[in-house]
Amino acid sequence: MALPELIAELRRVLSPDRVLHAPSELAAYDCDAYTVVRRRPTAVVFPHDPAEVSAVVTQCAQRRVPLIPRGAGTGLAGGCVPIDGAVVLMLTRLNRILEINLRDRWALVEAGVPNLQLARALAGTGYHYAPDPSSQGASTIGGNVATNAGGPHTLKYGVTVNHVLGLEVVLGDGSVRRFGPVAGAGAPDISGLIVGSEGRMGIVTKAWVRLTPNPHEFRTFRAIYGDVESATRTVSRIIAAGIIPAAMELMDRGIIGAVEDAYHFGFSREAEAVLIIEIDGPPPGLDRQQAQILELCAQCGAQEVLAAADPAMRDALWKCRKMAVGAVGRLSPSYFIQDGVVPRTQLPHILRRIAEVAAANRVRIVNVAHAGDGNVHPIILYDDADPEQLRRALRAGEELLLECIACGGSVTAEHGIGIEKREFMSRQYAAADLKAMQRTAEVFDPFEILNPGKLLPDRTAGAGAGRPNE
Amino acid sequence: MNVADQRPGPKLLATHAPRSVDEVAEIVRCAAERGQAVYPIGAGTQADVGCMPRRPGIGLSLAALDRLIDYQPDDMTITVEAGMKIDRLRRVLAERGQWLPLDFASPGGTVGGALAVGLCGPRRFGFGGWADYVLGLRAVDGQGNEFFSGAKVVKSAAGLNVHRLLIGSLGSLAIIAEATLMVRPRPEMQAGLACRLSDPAAADRLLDALSRSRLTPSAADLYSGALWEQLSGCEPTVGPVLVVGFAGAAADVEWMLDGLRQQWREAGVPFDAIERVEQFDALCEAAAAWPAEVGVAVRPSRLCALMARLGGVMTELPWQARAGDGMLLLRVGPRTPAVWESFVRDRIMAPTAEEPSARVAVIRPPEGSAFAPSEAWGFSEDETVVWTALKEKFDPKAILNPGRFPGAIAAAGAPGASPSDRPATDGPATPGISAATTAGR
Ligand SMILES: Cc1cc2nc3c(=O)[nH]c(=O)nc-3n(C[C@H](O)[C@H](O)[C@H](O)COP(=O)(O)OP(=O)(O)OC[C@H]3O[C@@H](n4cnc5c(N)ncnc54)[C@H](O)[C@@H]3O)c2cc1C
Numbered sequence: 001m002a003l004p005e006l007i008a009e010l011r012r013v014l015s016p017d018r019v020l021h022a023p024s025e026l027a028a029y030d031c032d033a034y035t036v037v038r039r040r041p042t043a044v045v046f047p048h049d050p051a052e053v054s055a056v057v058t059q060c061a062q063r064r065v066p067l068i069p070r071g072a073g074t075g076l077a078g079g080c081v082p083i084d085g086a087v088v089l090m091l092t093r094l095n096r097i098l099e100i101n102l103r104d105r106w107a108l109v110e111a112g113v114p115n116l117q118l119a120r121a122l123a124g125t126g127y128h129y130a131p132d133p134s135s136q137g138a139s140t141i142g143g144n145v146a147t148n149a150g151g152p153h154t155l156k157y158g159v160t161v162n163h164v165l166g167l168e169v170v171l172g173d174g175s176v177r178r179f180g181p182v183a184g185a186g187a188p189d190i191s192g193l194i195v196g197s198e199g200r201m202g203i204v205t206k207a208w209v210r211l212t213p214n215p216h217e218f219r220t221f222r223a224i225y226g227d228v229e230s231a232t233r234t235v236s237r238i239i240a241a242g243i244i245p246a247a248m249e250l251m252d253r254g255i256i257g258a259v260e261d262a263y264h265f266g267f268s269r270e271a272e273a274v275l276i277i278e279i280d281g282p283p284p285g286l287d288r289q290q291a292q293i294l295e296l297c298a299q300c301g302a303q304e305v306l307a308a309a310d311p312a313m314r315d316a317l318w319k320c321r322k323m324a325v326g327a328v329g330r331l332s333p334s335y336f337i338q339d340g341v342v343p344r345t346q347l348p349h350i351l352r353r354i355a356e357v358a359a360a361n362r363v364r365i366v367n368v369a370h371a372g373d374g375n376v377h378p379i380i381l382y383d384d385a386d387p388e389q390l391r392r393a394l395r396a397g398e399e400l401l402l403e404c405i406a407c408g409g410s411v412t413a414e415h416g417i418g419i420e421k422r423e424f425m426s427r428q429y430a431a432a433d434l435k436a437m438q439r440t441a442e443v444f445d446p447f448e449i450l451n452p453g454k455l456l457p458d459r460t461a462g463a464g465a466g467r468p469n470e
Numbered sequence: 471m472n473v474a475d476q477r478p479g480p481k482l483l484a485t486h487a488p489r490s491v492d493e494v495a496e497i498v499r500c501a502a503e504r505g506q507a508v509y510p511i512g513a514g515t516q517a518d519v520g521c522m523p524r525r526p527g528i529g530l531s532l533a534a535l536d537r538l539i540d541y542q543p544d545d546m547t548i549t550v551e552a553g554m555k556i557d558r559l560r561r562v563l564a565e566r567g568q569w570l571p572l573d574f575a576s577p578g579g580t581v582g583g584a585l586a587v588g589l590c591g592p593r594r595f596g597f598g599g600w601a602d603y604v605l606g607l608r609a610v611d612g613q614g615n616e617f618f619s620g621a622k623v624v625k626s627a628a629g630l631n632v633h634r635l636l637i638g639s640l641g642s643l644a645i646i647a648e649a650t651l652m653v654r655p656r657p658e659m660q661a662g663l664a665c666r667l668s669d670p671a672a673a674d675r676l677l678d679a680l681s682r683s684r685l686t687p688s689a690a691d692l693y694s695g696a697l698w699e700q701l702s703g704c705e706p707t708v709g710p711v712l713v714v715g716f717a718g719a720a721a722d723v724e725w726m727l728d729g730l731r732q733q734w735r736e737a738g739v740p741f742d743a744i745e746r747v748e749q750f751d752a753l754c755e756a757a758a759a760w761p762a763e764v765g766v767a768v769r770p771s772r773l774c775a776l777m778a779r780l781g782g783v784m785t786e787l788p789w790q791a792r793a794g795d796g797m798l799l800l801r802v803g804p805r806t807p808a809v810w811e812s813f814v815r816d817r818i819m820a821p822t823a824e825e826p827s828a829r830v831a832v833i834r835p836p837e838g839s840a841f842a843p844s845e846a847w848g849f850s851e852d853e854t855v856v857w858t859a860l861k862e863k864f865d866p867k868a869i870l871n872p873g874r875f876p877g878a879i880a881a882a883g884a885p886g887a888s889p890s891d892r893p894a895t896d897g898p899a900t901p902g903i904s905a906a907t908t909a910g911r
Contacts, residue, residue: 103681103771104796126684148627159625162602177852182796184767184831184848189601190856192634196627213686240544242567242655282686284721341623343545373625374545410626417628428628429618436617437630439863443856455629 003042003085006063010045010087013055018046029070029088034078034420036336036394041068041082046090050168050176050205053089057203058174060087061447068451069199071112071143074135076337077418079147079198083453091142094205097121105211106165106181111142111204118209127211130157133414134322142204148196150414152247152321155372156280159414161195163210169194169202172445181208193440198416199451201444215246215280219290220308220317223275223297224268228252230301231273232347235371237296238277239344243289245372249276252351254331254366255324255379262327265320271303275371276321278314324368325379331366332381334390338397340404341413344374353403354378361396363389375413376404402427422457482509485529491608491616491647497530498645498869499614507872510641512553512583515576518761518834519587520640521843524873532582535647540622543568547605547622549650552582569656571597571688571717573758582646588638589833591758595794596688596717597654600637607633608648612865622650635860642875643864659723660688662715662750663730664698666707666742670784673712674774677793679737680714685726688717689754690794692773697788701756704745712793715750757790762799763834764818767848769827770796776828779821799833807838844876 010019020026021043030038042065047053060067066086073080082088094110097118101107102125109118115136118129132151133139139149145167150159157163166180179190194201225231228250235248251259251274256267267274275297279289290307297305308314328335342350351367354376358365364381378400382393401411401424411417411424425434438456442448483506488494501508507527511517532553539549543566550559557577563569573591574584585607590599606620619633620626636646667673673692680690691714695707716726731744747753768776773796777784780798789800800818802810814832822828832839832846844854854876861868861877868878 101771103678104769105681126682150625150627154625158598158602159627161631162598177856178850179852179856182767182769182827182829184765184829187767187829187831187847187849187853188639188857189634189637190853192601193631195631197630201630213684216684236544239546244655281718282722282725284725285719288719288721339627341621341625343542343547343623345542345544370625374623375625409623410621410628412627413623413625414627421628425629432615432617433619433629435615436611436619436632436864440630440632440635440860443859443863 006059006065007043009059010043010056013059014045014047014052020044029082032070032073032075032078032080034076034081034336034418035334036390037078037081037419039082041088042085044088044090046093048093050094050170053170053203053205054174054176056087056089057170057172057449060449061172061174064447064449066449066452069142069146069203071140071146072114072135072138074139075143075147075418076339076415077412077420079416079418079451079454081419083419089203091140091203091205098206100125100211102127102211106208107211108206108208109141110206111140111145113141115139115141115144122211126214128214129209130163130212131160134325141207141209145195145204145207146197146199147416148414150370150373150375152249152370154370154414155248156244156246157212161192163212164191164195164207165210166208167191167194167204168206169204171202172447172450176205177202194444196416197441198418198455200441200455202450216282217286218246218278218280218314219286220314221277221293221297222306222308222317223277223302224271224304225273225275225301226271226303228273228351229348231275232351232371234275234297234300234302235347236345237300238293239372241292241296243279243292245277246280247276247278248370248372249321250274250367250369250371251321251324252367254364255328255368258327258331258366259320259324261330263320263323265316276317321368328366328379328381332364332383334384335379335381336393336397337415338378338380338400339375339412339415340378340401340409341373341375342404342407342409344372346407346409347371347374347376350376350403350407354400357396357399357403361392361399363393363396365396370413373413374409417455419454422453422455425455425457481526482529483526485511485531487531487534489534491535491610494530494535494645494647495610495614495616497528498610498612501528501869502613502867505867506869508869509871510582510586510645512580512586513555513576513578515579516583516587519589520871520874521835521841521846522837522873523871527869527872530645532580532645532647536580538562539648545624546653547624547650548653549622549648550581551648552580552585552646554581555579556581556584563653564656567656568653570603570651570653572600572603573754575758581649585637585646585649586639586641589758592689592691592715592754592792593717595690595792596686601634603652604633604637604649605652606650607636607646609633609636609644609646611644612867612870616647617644620650624652640871640875642871642877643860645870657717657719659720660715660717660750661723661727662689662713662747662753663727663734664702664711664713664745664747665734666709666711668709668740670710670774670777672739672741673710673793675739676712676734676737679733683729683733685729685733686716687714687726687794689713689715691757692791692793694784694787694789697760697790700788701753701760702747707742713747713753715747715754760790760799761801761834762790763802763832764800764814765831765833766798766800766818766822767829767831768796768798768825770794772796772825772827773798776822776825779825780818781821783817807836810836811839811841843873847876849876
């Protein structure tokens with residue numbers, strides 16, 4: 001591979017200051033928020049617009065050098081790890097909001113715009129962009145699209161794919177193509193196919209995203225339980241009553257303790273589980289739903305149910321949930337956030353299994369969960385100074401994912417496969433299923449240069465790269 | 471009954487009715503070996519959607535694959551075989567107070583057929599379309615490979631969403647054999663308001679007011695006076711009728727109807743009357759069942775401008791418009807194929823070409839009309855290029871529903887290979903995106 005030549009070309013098509021290649025400059029791009037696997041990229045480039053993205057892709061395609069699109073690098077599955085000497089393509093300079101159109105209910109944004117920047121731009125319009133991952137302060141719309149990001153409010157409003165109307169993408173041959181946003185009668189939804197493809201089917205440069213009218217009113221509750229089962233039973237009962245809350249979030253004792261240590265919200269440390277339940281909609285129906293929910297919480301054995309009295313209190317409840325992961329740093333030097341999903345009714349079972357797996361592997365696991373979706377996020381704590389602990393933590397994570405598959409669920413609900421879970425793809429899918437995916441990816445990336453070795457398992461690229469650093 | 475008889479175009483050589491997915495795969499594999507065309511058939515209720523089949527082939531009826539595989543009301547998921555009738559699916563769900571919030575063009579049709587056609591009705595605006603409810607699909611591609619894509623849970627980010635390609639592609643990439651769907655609690659009440667207006671410009675102002683309010687309708691549609699009379703059985707009217715509906719708890723629906731009534735009164739737009747639409751559910755179904763022949767997709771904010779461009783067409787033809795989603799649906803009506811075709815080209819396609827965000831799809835071309843698939847379906851060049859490559863991967867022998875949907879580059883020497891099967895951006899059948907790039911290497 002003529003790498004010096006490639007770097008010279010990249011410096012020519014961009015400008016020298018937008019191509020990093022000195023080893024000292026590259027360290028920050030070794031990994032994303034999945035820190036278990038780190039690799040050094042060949043170069044990091046900062047295009048400004050789709051034409052420059054296309055020029056970079058063309059250069060890499062000619063030399064068959066792998067290319068990794070990167071937004072904010074908050075991905076939790078190692079999707080941005082530059083295996084096989086890849087070039088990292090930063091989308092962060094494509095950061096303009098190009099249009100907000102309330103009548104069409106869409107916004108047109110460049111891929112590098114952080115989710116929260118769009119949320120702020122929409123404040124006061126009466127509309128919002130529904131997907132709200134907990135990482136929204138940093139994570140980009142392009143990254144959200146590539147991972148089909150979710151968040152606490154997906155129970156009622158769906159994940160990213162339900163809110164993408166169209167995409168502009170640079171395909172693996174350098175062509176710039178547009179799919180949507182006006183959906184023809186019967187034309188296939190190609191942008192919906194690209195959502196969640198983790199950079200394997202094109203580099204997203206622009207997205208037309210759907211805007212959702214703000215709910216008239218919210219009611220937010222915090223219910224405290226003496227045991228986890230009662231909390232999960234409440235979740236099932238609420239759904240069975242025909243109520244679809246905007247969110248139902250679960251936190252267990254371990255995470256509550258960490259949140260208390262960090263932020264002093266005033267939770268009892270005796271609580272085994274906390275549910276945050278939010279309903280939204282027009283005021284008349286909310287009164288009845290509120291009464292039903294309070295009744296169900298009580299029937300299921302909630303020790304205390306608190307209704308947020310005002311927006312400030314609602315914000316405080318959500319802050320406690322959104323900052324939960326950050327608080328984990330107080331519990332352990334290192335941790336990784338697992339992501340798995342089971343049918344909602346299997347939630348009690350999977351939470352029991354998580355506890356058993358933690359005990360068997362002698363690791364500590366604390367839990368947050370988008371309980372309404374059956375989406376668990378066991379957070380596995382370990383000390384990275386101790387390779388033996390890391391091994392046990394990884395093993396515990398693997399056992400949990402296999403259990404999710406056994407329950408009829410999936411090894412990821414919203415963080416994606418990346419490099420972390422690609423070996424699990426052949427556990428969850430049959431060979432023919434994976435082949436259908438592979439063939440589809442080839443159409444968009446004929447030279448197999450777009451994030452190869454991620455998402456799909458049947459490649460030689462990055463062989464062994466799923467292993468942690470020695 | 472021979473379902474094949476309901477399908478226009480060349481006669482079927484034989485119709486197979488497999489009883490398992492494995493049998494579907496076996497039949498397709500044999501057909502692929504012989505390069506024989508395969509026409510998947512559900513209940514035959516929407517056989518008139520899409521272009522005419524171009525060559526003889528076998529019918530593959532999914533009617534016998536109609537089992538309920540798994541229904542978990544508390545998980546809000548259901549898995550059914552593709553041949554299950556929509557009617558039965560609805561009954562099963564209704565027993566548990568649930569539904570699939572989609573408008574079905576024909577309740578007698580099958581789940582697989584509805585998915586393959588992919589058309590949605592008025593409530594797409596509030597509830598989303600088919601793709602929002604399909605969690606996973608099992609399907610058989612043009613070489614007889616059976617595969618599953620998606621998941622059986624309501625949220626999964628594992629793998630590529632290949633199943634999304636099968637929704638609305640008329641069985642031209644793969645035959646849908648089984649579907650896992652997300653379902654929802656059935657709303658307590660559905661109702662709407664209808665407002666008779668003098669012209670589309672008045673509708674535009676009301677729609678604008680609606681978008682600036684915080685009402686959350688399940689549908690917002692315009693109907694030509696004639697079609698409104700036919701669907702609602704109400705008094706005839708000359709101008710368009712705007713209908714906005716809501717779904718939810720009874721108290722919420724009443725609250726929003728009140729808000730809407732007030733909004734309309736305050737908008738300063740002259741109108742004849744506001745009528746309450748009690749049977750809103752039935753109206754949406756009737757609107758979805760109306761066999762539109764031409765669909766013009768447009769940016770919602772440009773819908774009324776588009777209607778102005780179409781001028782006399784809007785008074786000559788019956789039409790409905792999904793104002794919230796931006797979709798105008800028209801019926802040209804019975805004419806000879808040549809007259810029909812020139813009407814569509816000159817009176818609909820030509821003025822629409824002036825509107826940058828709009829695209830025309832010929833949904834039900836009459837027998838004998840000469841629209842090539844990629845033109846009929848209104849594919850953009852980018853879509854054509856990608857779709858052609860996808861077709862090559864999933865159905866390399868071009869045996870699935872040949873001629874009915876874009877994408878197939880007729881393989882040299884294949885029976886019935888016809889130049890009009892070729893998409894606009896033609897090129898050698900290379901397994902990549904663009905022939906130009908590949909050729910350069
Ligand atoms: C504290 C914390 C909380 C989180 N909470 C949530 C949550 O609630 N819900 C959730 O879903 N996720 C969550 N995540 C995970 C992560 O934030 C999401 O996956 C997010 O969508 C990644 O966005 P990003 O811009 O950081 O993408 P990156 O990490 O930069 O990239 C992620 C993947 O997408 C690809 N990619 C990035 N940009 C593009 C593009 N423009 N075109 C094509 N491919 C691209 C990359 O190659 C990579 O494979 C959380 C992460 C952290 C650290």
